[in-house]
Amino acid sequence: MIKKGTKLYSIFKNKCPRCQEGEFFETTNPYDLKRMGKMHEKCSVCEQKFEPETGFYFGAMYVSYALGVAIFVSIWVACLVLSPDMHPAGIFGLVVLGLLVLFPISFRLSRRIWINLFVKYEEKEVRSSNQTN
């Protein structure tokens, strides 16, 4: 299990990066394609804004690109290991299929990774003392 308080917890559990209690995306199912990209405006628990500034998530494209490369390489290597005689065009087809099928997951992961680069986890006690200052 991933421990609360780590960035991985927020990234993989769809939680607010600051309090790790409120939900980040409206739905926890990435294959609910109609609502897949819908995020809450702010955290329901600590009121952290999930889009701190306009265009904030343009940077998430770099993360998404890196995830895409990782998926590409993983599928390619898996094909070479499991079926060494496979034609490169067949491997390429599988890579494209894999990227399409995994797109909702990598899209959401990249946004959560991106916001976790900028927003730190704060425990409840720390948060409440910050608000009184």
Ligand SMILES: [Zn+2]
């Ligand atoms: Zn929160």
